[in-house]
Amino acid sequence: MTKLKLADLAxxxxxxxxxxxxxxxxxxxxxYGRVLAVDGAQPVPPTRLIAPMLERFMATDRAFRRYRTKTD
Structure with a gap:
């Protein structure tokens, strides 16, 4: 299985x-949704991928985290 950055779709x-x-x-x-599907399961629809991808992107953006800690 390919190791993807996005795994948990809470x-x-x-x-x-x-x-x-x-x-x-x-x-x-x-x-991407097809790759996340396991053993012939239905592909994950794009609508379920966008939010976790954006969340992951912002969580790993160091400049954004520094800004957030200064303004929160």
Whole structure:
């Protein structure tokens, strides 16, 4: 199995957003969801990937973390 940065898709109370993505990003999200599917399971839909990916990105952005600790 490929080791991906995104593994745990915890459930949380959602906030509805409407966004537009380039087609290439949408296709990549679909491919990522297929990779996350285990043993023939249904692929993870792109809508379930976006929030955890953004969360992971912000958690690993050192400059953003420094800014947040100064302003919180």
């Amino acid at each position: 459930e949380a109370r959602p906030v509805r957003l409407t966004i537009e993505l380039p087609a290439s990003v949408h296709h990549d999200l679909e491919a």
